[in-house]
Amino acid sequence: MKKKIAGLILIMLALNACSFRSIPQEQELPTSSDSEFIVSQGEEKQELQSPPESEPEEAPFSSSQENQPVQPPEADSSSETDLAPETTEDWMLVLANFENPLPDGYEPELKEVQNGYKMEERVADIMIEMIADAKADGVDLLVCSAYRPYSSQERIFNNSVDAYMNGGKSYEQAVVETAKLIAKPGTSEHQTGLAADIVTPSYQNLDSGFEQTKAFQWLSEHAVEYGFILRYPADKVEITKIDYEPWHYRYVGQQAAKAIKEQGLCLEEYLS
Template sequence: MQKRSPARRMTYREWKIRKCLRLARNWVLFLAACGGAVALMATGILWLLPKAHALVAGPVPFTARTYDSSSYVFDAADDRLVVVNANLALEEEPAPELAVADDATGEQLEAEAASAYRSMAEAAQADGVELNLVTGWQDADARTAAYEARLTAYSAENSRLSAEEAADHTASLQPAASTSEQGTGYCADILSPDCTEKTAAFAETRAYEWLTAYAAEYGFILRWPEDRQSATGMVYAPWHWRYVGVENACAIRESGLALEEFLALERAKS
């Protein structure tokens, strides 16, 4: 059997060349790894920048559009402009055609108002805002129960008041059955996940900010504004919205008036 010849020893020059090649390869691998890490970090920074900016600057405000009401035509016979209040009580129980407006709560509104509410809620959702319709149409029994519950609570909180005084004050917070627009199917009490109670705190939510800016574009107005309490006779309720149709809502929004004032002004023009 023929013996294998011994391996040839590398010369110093060959050994140095191999060492340089290995060093170059290691540097290439190192730089490639660094490049990948830098690219990953850059991607992460680009992803975080808008979020960090949002945290520092806060959420983008919802800005109301300006409405041109110069071509608005008032229709005194428009059923959507019906007013029910302490001075204009219901003469008979309304019988609106109803439709479910909010699948999550099952609340109903008059059919046209329900469709408008759905469109409005979808638009709000697209802007990152969730609207919850907590009270829609109510029959006479439900309206009576709501009034009596509020009267009982108010009387307990203000025991020094007479029964008549308590009733008068309660009526400015929760209308009695015959003076409540909730029976028309046009009123919508709207809250949000971060405010689930009908309190003034709803005015501090993004949902209220969104509604204030855009609700008119879907036919809804704030029914009892804070600065129009003398006209409505009702305490400010940021959750209480009313459907009147897009054209009417935009004109009312632009006027800055409560529904009662707007109708009085338009009728005086006719």
């Protein structure tokens, strides 16, 4: 088993974009939306060592207005965002999970948010604004994963299946074992373009230690104002089947984000 796991790690190392996740000792653990990027902690740091100093965009986000309903400015000064409130629309509430794969050919229009990472174009400006506003508050948000295409997920999944089969499993067994660690192609929320993994330069590990950072505290307080939710809360693992991920944020629109946070729901519960 050790050898097999080591093989799996090597595959992940080769394909990794940024995140790391230690291999669960117990195979029955919930999966991770980011587990397709299993690498060692050391590798994680290497990958993210040198983020460019400058933010991709510091300018005011006039372009974000074009995606917002035309509404008079709000008198509400409690929110730091100047985005107009939006109505929650279907595209914001796409559900991608183990039971709900995305439709074949689901491919969002993309725009870069930071360091080459891209998000759904209607969300990208909002993410960029959130990053800039955090920066103004003295908090550095570092995107370490965002959109990931079906093809990369498929490749990673199939490589793992191959590794298990080389270790003597049948194809069916190999798929079952792989699915415990790696989201099946089409079921990763990163394929929606609406999700991003966010860390901070001084703490880039994808683990619960991120909770102790200013970045996490800022996100906990403000992400909802921009329409983002903490997608995989610690107390919803039984529903999401994904381990707690304090770094994974998902855009659902301001209305839904507020409701989800206030009512203490996860997206699955909100949509049911």
